[in-house]
Amino acid sequence: MTDLSLNIPDTGKPRVVVVGGGFGGLYTVKKLKRQGFQVVLFDKRNYHTFQPLLYQVSTAGLQPDSIVGPLRTIYHGYPDGHFRMVRILSVDPARNTVHTIAGDLRYDYLVISNGMKSNFFGNDNFRQFTLPVKSIPDALNLRSHIMQLFERAVMTSDPELLERIMTIVIVGAGPTGVETAGALSELRKYVLPKDYPNLDFSRMKIYVIEGLDRVLPPMSPASSARAHKDLERMGVEVRLNTFVSNYDGDILTFKNGETLRTATVVWSAGVMGDVIDGIPREWVERGRILTDRNCRAIGSSNIFAIGDVAMMKTDKYPKGHPGVAQPAIQMGKYVGKQLKDIHAGKAVPGFEYFDKGTLATIGRGKAVADLLGDKLHLGGRIAWYIWLFVHITYLISFRNRILVLANWWWNFWTYDKGNRLIIRPYILKNDPVGQEVAEADVED
Amino acid sequence: MTDLSLNIPDTGKPRVVVVGGGFGGLYTVKKLKRQGFQVVLFDKRNYHTFQPLLYQVSTAGLQPDSIVGPLRTIYHGYPDGHFRMVRILSVDPARNTVHTIAGDLRYDYLVISNGMKSNFFGNDNFRQFTLPVKSIPDALNLRSHIMQLFERAVMTSDPELLERIMTIVIVGAGPTGVETAGALSELRKYVLPKDYPNLDFSRMKIYVIEGLDRVLPPMSPASSARAHKDLERMGVEVRLNTFVSNYDGDILTFKNGETLRTATVVWSAGVMGDVIDGIPREWVERGRILTDRNCRAIGSSNIFAIGDVAMMKTDKYPKGHPGVAQPAIQMGKYVGKQLKDIHAGKAVPGFEYFDKGTLATIGRGKAVADLLGDKLHLGGRIAWYIWLFVHITYLISFRNRILVLANWWWNFWTYDKGNRLIIRPYILKNDPVGQEVAEADVED
Numbered sequence: 106m107t108d109l110s111l112n113i114p115d116t117g118k119p120r121v122v123v124v125g126g127g128f129g130g131l132y133t134v135k136k137l138k139r140q141g142f143q144v145v146l147f148d149k150r151n152y153h154t155f156q157p158l159l160y161q162v163s164t165a166g167l168q169p170d171s172i173v174g175p176l177r178t179i180y181h182g183y184p185d186g187h188f189r190m191v192r193i194l195s196v197d198p199a200r201n202t203v204h205t206i207a208g209d210l211r212y213d214y215l216v217i218s219n220g221m222k223s224n225f226f227g228n229d230n231f232r233q234f235t236l237p238v239k240s241i242p243d244a245l246n247l248r249s250h251i252m253q254l255f256e257r258a259v260m261t262s263d264p265e266l267l268e269r270i271m272t273i274v275i276v277g278a279g280p281t282g283v284e285t286a287g288a289l290s291e292l293r294k295y296v297l298p299k300d301y302p303n304l305d306f307s308r309m310k311i312y313v314i315e316g317l318d319r320v321l322p323p324m325s326p327a328s329s330a331r332a333h334k335d336l337e338r339m340g341v342e343v344r345l346n347t348f349v350s351n352y353d354g355d356i357l358t359f360k361n362g363e364t365l366r367t368a369t370v371v372w373s374a375g376v377m378g379d380v381i382d383g384i385p386r387e388w389v390e391r392g393r394i395l396t397d398r399n400c401r402a403i404g405s406s407n408i409f410a411i412g413d414v415a416m417m418k419t420d421k422y423p424k425g426h427p428g429v430a431q432p433a434i435q436m437g438k439y440v441g442k443q444l445k446d447i448h449a450g451k452a453v454p455g456f457e458y459f460d461k462g463t464l465a466t467i468g469r470g471k472a473v474a475d476l477l478g479d480k481l482h483l484g485g486r487i488a489w490y491i492w493l494f495v496h497i498t499y500l501i502s503f504r505n506r507i508l509v510l511a512n513w514w515w516n517f518w519t520y521d522k523g524n525r526l527i528i529r530p531y532i533l534k535n536d537p538v539g540q541e542v543a544e545a546d547v548e549d
Numbered sequence: 550m551t552d553l554s555l556n557i558p559d560t561g562k563p564r565v566v567v568v569g570g571g572f573g574g575l576y577t578v579k580k581l582k583r584q585g586f587q588v589v590l591f592d593k594r595n596y597h598t599f600q601p602l603l604y605q606v607s608t609a610g611l612q613p614d615s616i617v618g619p620l621r622t623i624y625h626g627y628p629d630g631h632f633r634m635v636r637i638l639s640v641d642p643a644r645n646t647v648h649t650i651a652g653d654l655r656y657d658y659l660v661i662s663n664g665m666k667s668n669f670f671g672n673d674n675f676r677q678f679t680l681p682v683k684s685i686p687d688a689l690n691l692r693s694h695i696m697q698l699f700e701r702a703v704m705t706s707d708p709e710l711l712e713r714i715m716t717i718v719i720v721g722a723g724p725t726g727v728e729t730a731g732a733l734s735e736l737r738k739y740v741l742p743k744d745y746p747n748l749d750f751s752r753m754k755i756y757v758i759e760g761l762d763r764v765l766p767p768m769s770p771a772s773s774a775r776a777h778k779d780l781e782r783m784g785v786e787v788r789l790n791t792f793v794s795n796y797d798g799d800i801l802t803f804k805n806g807e808t809l810r811t812a813t814v815v816w817s818a819g820v821m822g823d824v825i826d827g828i829p830r831e832w833v834e835r836g837r838i839l840t841d842r843n844c845r846a847i848g849s850s851n852i853f854a855i856g857d858v859a860m861m862k863t864d865k866y867p868k869g870h871p872g873v874a875q876p877a878i879q880m881g882k883y884v885g886k887q888l889k890d891i892h893a894g895k896a897v898p899g900f901e902y903f904d905k906g907t908l909a910t911i912g913r914g915k916a917v918a919d920l921l922g923d924k925l926h927l928g929g930r931i932a933w934y935i936w937l938f939v940h941i942t943y944l945i946s947f948r949n950r951i952l953v954l955a956n957w958w959w960n961f962w963t964y965d966k967g968n969r970l971i972i973r974p975y976i977l978k979n980d981p982v983g984q985e986v987a988e989a990d991v992e993d
Contacts, residue, residue, distance in 0.1 A: 109982065110705065112704055112747075152969070170614075170968040190971075206981050206982070242972060253634075256633075256634040299625050300622075300624075303556075508952065511955055521948075526595065526596040526617050527634075537553060538635065541636060
């Protein structure tokens with residue numbers, strides 16, 4: 106079984122190759138429909154992930170299937186649209202070619218939207234022992250790990266082991282870190298005590314570690330302060346201006362020499378652009394591809410970079426746009442819409458980011474919102490309703506909206522989170538119970 | 550991290566140990582509430598699986614989370630109820646003790662309800678290369694495998710490889726085999742052609758192989774005939790009186806020497822009781838534990854066996870009860886209800902199985918039903934409505950009912966099945982694409 110080729114037909118139309126089916130790639134492809142191009146999308150997964158809700162999958166609030174959409178769906182009724190589930194190995198800008206394990210493909214235009222990967226700052230221990238929340242498998246690993254923790258806790262009398270299990274550390278106080286901490290705090294308050302009446306959850310500690318001087322650094326100081334207060338009210342211990350230097354699966358070491366024993370370090374500390382091999386070094390700054398106002402890579406005439414992996418410096422965003430969904434969506438729409446004129450050699454207006462606002466939720470009735478170009482800062486229940494409305498609206502597909510609403514409705518009224526099954530063998534390191542879980546999973 | 554003990558407190562109450570949280574174990578535990586026992590449940594998973602709908606998880610119709618329930622939920626507000634997520638290694642009937650990796654536990658009563666495991670008839674190739682549908686990880690493996698097949702098919706021009714990929718064989722025409730075949734046939738008709746417009750699905754073959762002389766052997770001949778006709782109308786090729794002798798991941802060999810090249814063999818051919826080590830050989834017949842009419846293991850005074858793993862011979866069921874949900878549920882309720890009287894030394898009535906009927910669905914508006922003690926045989930739309938109603942009713946938890954109904958409603962009106970994500974790295978053997986999927990899954 107080795108015959109392997111990309112099998113993209115030559116239809117004579119100019120070919121646009123899109124790398125990555127995240128927000129940027131998805132909206133690029135959608136906009137390119139019926140524009141006279143052949144459109145080829147590459148992704149290593151067969152689905153688009155609605156990343157803003159990943160943390161709810163990892164904390165048992167949602168099922169993975171309800172926040173993803175099969176990528177092939179966007180091509181239904183699409184003339185000359187193609188999807189291939191392979192990863193790009195490298196790109197050769199001089200020869201307008203991408204390389205994959207299934208062969209090479211020439212492009213007329215290349216749109217790079219392969220997003221970010223976790224940044225472990227070169228520390229292999231962080232890579233090996235911490236739990237990131239960047240993908241569906243990540244989120245299911247974290248969920249399985251957390252549920253296994255407490256199943257393990259009821260089977261020990263060792264106070265030291267119990268303390269390690271009952272201590273959860275989240276490194277990074279960006280939206281993912283803060284939202285994960287809030288959701289864990291709600292599990293501790295409403296769900297876990299019912300499941301484990303013999304465990305003392307007043308001894309469960311949730312830490313959020315942040316290197317900067319406030320939580321939610323991309324948001325306004327007012328929202329940071331509000332979120333910080335909400336977290337503390339929910340019993341989350343926030344440590345600012347604090348850096349971690351190592352973690353060996355047991356002891357987390359801070360830069361100042363302090364240590365903390367914990368079985369769980371969630372890694373939401375940093376991300377870096379996932380720059381494809383072959384992109385010239387001089388196009389890249391801090392792991393992101395520099396672009397002009399047309400989203401075109403500096404130095405190229407036919408390669409575009411959008412979303413998290415792109416660095417478009419403007420007066421308002423001298424360090425590039427924030428690495429969240431909205432810039433990726435808007436850049437994707439922009440490239441998809443302008444490509445026809447660019448292909449025809451026409452002048453096109455530059456990309457303008459419209460900041461619709463920034464939202465983060467901390468818990469039931471608790472959220473923060475920066476709206477109207479950062480002029481309006483809301484907190485509490487009203488921000489929470491806005492958060493709910495916006496996330497339901499942006500979910501891909503009507504089906505997912507129904508499923509997510511049904512889950513949220515259930516979670517809200519019952520104070521329960523029903524998606525607690527352990528389906529991935531994420532094991533506690535060197536622990537016989539974890540080993541057994543892993544074996545059972547492989548076995549049947 | 551090695552301190553490991555079961556930590557079951559001694560509360561002075563007689564202790565009932567229940568092994569396995571399937572239908573039998575679940576209903577036993579529920580009925581034992583407030584009967585004056587300490588109840589300890591063991592399972593290697595932390596959730597109960599609604600097995601009759603597993604095939605819909607493997608064919609992208611349902612999410613795994615919506616057909617399972619966390620086992621700890623049954624203990625909410627339960628006096629002296631305990632769950633431990635470990636497997637039983639062995640039992641010592643002479644010393645009334647079960648052994649686990651977390652230590653030993655004495656019992657006053659032992660209820661064995663650990664169900665069936667796939668029977669590969671001693672052929673390690675079947676174990677290694679076929680895909681069973683007995684558990685949630687199984688179902689997700691099969692789903693990921695099927696979705697990967699077609700992603701692979703679009704990347705080859707080799708007609709032989711394409712034929713292998715486009716041939717799916719289901720071994721065993723019991724309810725799971727028939728329902729899986731029907732669901733695959735609907736994927737072929739309604740879903741896959743939209744996702745893969747360049748593949749010719751008239752070349753996709755679905756086989757059902759059965760050793761006996763009709764499909765659905767546990768049902769009435771009328772229902773078998775009807776189901777057979779439905780399957781053929783849906784383009785499923787049924788081969789009766791046919792046995793498989795080997796499969797190497799590529800070539801499936803039949804006992805008569807014929808062969809079939811296929812990348813997918815679904816194994817629903819047979820099951821066998823998962824008899825725990827330490828149960829005396831003389832208690833066991835054909836992999837099941839012989840019991841008297843009180844569900845008590847022959848030769849024991851305090852060990853009960855219920856559900857699939859039990860063999861209670863009666864005039865009506867000289868070979869034991871059928872290995873489906875209803876006998877397990879009824880035996881579980883029976884043992885849970887009678888144990889108090891048994892403990893008090895009172896005489897209790899024998900178990901009587903009330904056959905509510907048997908159902909199987911083949912596709913949209915297609916099902917068969919044997920009702921009223923096998924006096925009424927229904928097919929088509931009416932049987933399908935009964936099937937829908939019964940399965941929704943028996944689902945554990947109101948939440949799951951809502952989620953399953955929402956999914957079914959969506960699938961029915963859109964002719965779509967939305968749960969198509971590949972989240973388990975089930976790889977095509979020796980194939981570079983499969984290898985890449987597996988790596989991506991581990992990586993992030």
